Amino acid sequence: xxxxxxxxxxxxxxxxxxxxxxxxxxxxxxxxxxxxxxxxxxxxxxxxxxxxxxxxxxxxxxxxxxxxxxxxxxxxxxxxxxxxxxxxxxxxxxxxxxxxxxxxxxxxxxxxxxx
Numbered sequence: 001x002x003x004x005x006x007x008x009x010x011x012x013x014x015x016x017x018x019x020x021x022x023x024x025x026x027x028x029x030x031x032x033x034x035x036x037x038x039x040x041x042x043x044x045x046x047x048x049x050x051x052x053x054x055x056x057x058x059x060x061x062x063x064x065x066x067x068x069x070x071x072x073x074x075x076x077x078x079x080x081x082x083x084x085x086x087x088x089x090x091x092x093x094x095x096x097x098x099x100x101x102x103x104x105x106x107x108x109x110x111x112x113x114x115x
Contacts, residue, residue: 004024
């Protein structure tokens with residue numbers, strides 16, 4: 001079992017920045033990738049960014065150049081640095097971990113960007 005806890009969400013004005021953190025615990029060995037998703041009410045959860053166990057990163061096109069995903073292996077923590085935030089970035093952000101064929105999710109942290 002993998003336990004994920006997100007933090008760092010909040011209310012920010014458009015153009016501002018936030019950094020989300022996701023602390024992983026439990027059976028974290030063999031996690032192949034971790035990532036961030038976001039969801040707004042009435043819409044499907046959207047993939048935002050992924051970082052693999054060897055440090056490869058991928059982003060949805062709408063956040064490229066503004067968001068950066070990184071990891072601190074010593075702290076078992078993944079970060080999402082979000083700059084130049086836009087109102088359309090508003091949503092609940094969820095941390096995700098892939099281990100074998102199983103997906104694990106955190107409880108989510110709310111990000112609200114005001115215009």
